[in-house]
């Protein structure tokens with residue numbers, strides 16, 4: 104293993120677990136010395152500067168979101184045992200996140216209504232109630248593992264209710280989300296991939312049943328929206344298309360928000376001066392600035408795939424047509440060319456809303472307004488009820504998990520005082 108701070112830049116292995124866990128030094132080196140970096144092992148071009156990431160996300164014609172083999176099983180392996188498991192499910196059809204316009208726009212239109220300002224406004228009291236219910240369960244103990252006790256269950260409960268999943272099935276929804284994330288992580292061994300494949304197929308069969316129920320008896324949830332969606336005289340979406348959309352909403356909506364909520368608490372602990380600013384002024388404006396800076400700093404959706412549709416030359420490097428690239432949102436958000444003293448967590452920075460944690464251009468996050476509402480709602484309840492957050496276990500500092508697409512803590516043991 105070479106030292107990422109001092110080795111020649113071409114020797115950096117950006118997919119090595121240690122660099123996925125702690126990407127900051129590597130990201131700075133790539134931004135400064137190799138803004139377009141071909142990783143010889145994965146064959147992926149890493150594009151790391153803010154300006155370039157914004158440009159590529161804004162040019163869907165050149166940087167397509169449809170991957171080669173996008174219309175297959177959606178599992179990260181050619182292993183016959185794993186593909187046999189996936190063959191028991193439905194094909195992986197590219198829809199919103201994995202599709203290009205005009206189809207991408209068409210799919211997105213079907214579910215846009217669920218994320219409209221009116222709908223989200225209605226959700227505010229529910230987010231507050233779920234946040235309070237979760238805190239009730241651990242407040243008296245004076246400590247908790249925040250990811251497990253709050254970070255995961257809040258978005259899981261909210262998105263579960265929006266999709267139309269009964270509360271008792273939320274543990275399944277969580278398990279299936281983990282299966283999809285595991286498959287994306289590029290870090291699973293064969294057994295892990297088999298387990299993930301089983302989870303993804305289970306998800307599909309469960310939801311096909313629920314979809315059939317909604318075809319007969321529609322309600323006002325996302326499931327009903329998706330199965331009954333059609334434009335003019337088109338035929339409705341088929342099962343595979345519906346499953347693709349539901350899995351994207353479930354996966355994109357759960358882990359990302361959980362990661363930002365949890366890293367947010369950690370950032371407050373690590374930056375007592377910033378914590379003090381919100382404690383002294385927990386106004387909606389201050390909390391909103393806190394949320395945006397947490398999003399910039401944590402950027403849980405750290406890298407996203409694109410495929411070049413033609414040769415592209417950038418910073419003297421020619422990326423051939425049909426190459427796979429990473430739009431590196433997390434690295435862009437720490438680019439000193441865009442954010443002064445970018446490694447500093449600063450809720451008063453003037454341009455904190457310029458972050459690209461939700462992406463940019465036509466794929467800009469469908470759930471951005473929902474995630475913002477969840478985070479603002481959660482932090483305002485937290486600041487009303489709990490104070491003096493600190494690490495409960497100094498001996499074991501929090502760790503990030505190695506994942507090529509999603510960056511988040513594996514857990515966060517905290518202690519706190521209850522505001523009486």
Ligand code: HEM
Pocket residue numbers: 160168199200201207211262351352353355356357359360363402403404407408432459460461462463465466467468469470471473474
């Ligand atoms: C902190 C929370 C979140 C973060 C950081 C985040 C981040 C992102 C990013 C970076 C993209 C752009 C991907 C690309 O350009 O390829 C994206 C797209 C997307 N997000 Fe989110 N997201 C979050 C929450 C949510 C939620 C709550 C939902 C749904 C309920 C959601 C659903 C989606 C979907 C469906 C897309 C694809 C949109 C399209 O391609 O048209 N996300 N998200």
